Amino acid sequence: MYSNLSEDALLGGRVKLLQPRDGFRAALDPVLLAAFVPARPGDSVLELGCGTGAAFLCLAARVGGLAITAVDRDPALVDIAQRNAGLNLRPAEIRSADARELRHLPPMHHAFANPPYWAGGTPSPIPGRRQAAHEDAPLGEWIQAMARPLRHKGTLSLVLPAARFAEAAAELREAGCGAVRLFPLWPRLGTAAKRILIQARRGGAGPDEVLPGLILHEADGRYTAAAEAVLRDASALT
Template identity: 45%
Template sequence: MTAEARAGFAPEALSRDAFLGGALHLLQPRGGYRAGIDPVLLAASVRARAGQSVLELGCGAGPALLCLGTRVPGLALTGIERQDDYAALARRNADENGIAAAIVTADLTALPADVRQVRFDRVIANPPYFESTGRTRAADAGREAGLAEETPLATWIEVAARRCSPGGEVTFIHRAERVPELLAGFCAHLGAVELQPLAPREGRPPRLVLARGRKGGRTPFRLHAPLVLHRGASHEKDGDDYAPEIEAVLRRAADLHFSA
């Protein structure tokens, strides 16, 4: 049996996709949940250093966790994923890229004891963006699980904060319309909360935000100026038109710094 089949997907159901300019290659289901740039931006924004521990809640096939492990070698990486097939795929992706990562199949609301006993220096998450009601369900169950919220966002934040060590940081990426919930959860459990809006183009409202908080932090809330993802007022030619800072993140595994 092939490794792809053991991961719960037939070989023909998977594609092998390059991230970080080819520094990382990930198997992803062709018809299931597939990573865009969101987990790459999340990983690039994490202020982790070699030797630190990182937990990702809902790691899927591993794009954020493994992008972070590629950018910052020497991290102790742990991913939580409730879907067996995606967890197995994350393990395979970690192995194929030579990145040590412990992938645990579990729901974030029922973490195993060995995970509950650990505090992590950094906790990250790219939760499902959409509430389960008032939308058309995706035909693929794995894609639907990656898009539609079943566990409330407040619970994601509470669990992340609980698993974070004193002085450690929690970083989420989410949709801009969920900012009220993000801020409520972050401010209830974390300090030194920062919000980094991500605008598609100059003059357009942000669609995504990065939220970061420190366990035990005391500095005031900070709202940063939007980072603009694309050059120009509109997409005018074939190919990418990412802003230089974002292109460096996506192609060269550069850090993503919150703006002034």
């Protein structure tokens, strides 16, 4: 299905990524999502809707020794993700399945996703972009699927439009995940956040937090030093 691929680089060249020239292409969201997952060496991690593997590969570039499970319903993207895992020498179990129907996964320390989150508007006429970006299942179903295999106090992390933070927080609590952490992504200083990172812990009972967030761009459009540290140097967002 995806015969015309480009080879691109993320994290300043630490991650090599084959991806369709005419399909959905990784941008900031998976890189920032990976930086927000508080994984440690030896942890087990699960990515749902992995696409070509950008997020789990960025996470693996920052944290060594992870046991990675990744899932996508598109077999052609799973094939590319497997090629990317090999290209980057990052062992991973990558499955083709509907994430919402997954059962019998081993216990996970962390689960994360960049789900299709656009619920309105006109879907892209390009199938790969439409599948990756336009919501065709409720957000709550994604969150339930991510929460099921989590260990007690395991983390669940998402990148979403800022307008959906209240819905996401409610769905996280419904799935048994609390101590919600909200991390705004500001396009520029003094502007409203368009994207957020949101995270909760399985069985978490502590207070919710609104974190300082990250300003992505200077007034002239350049990335801020803090954004460069994440996008080029693989720094964590914590």
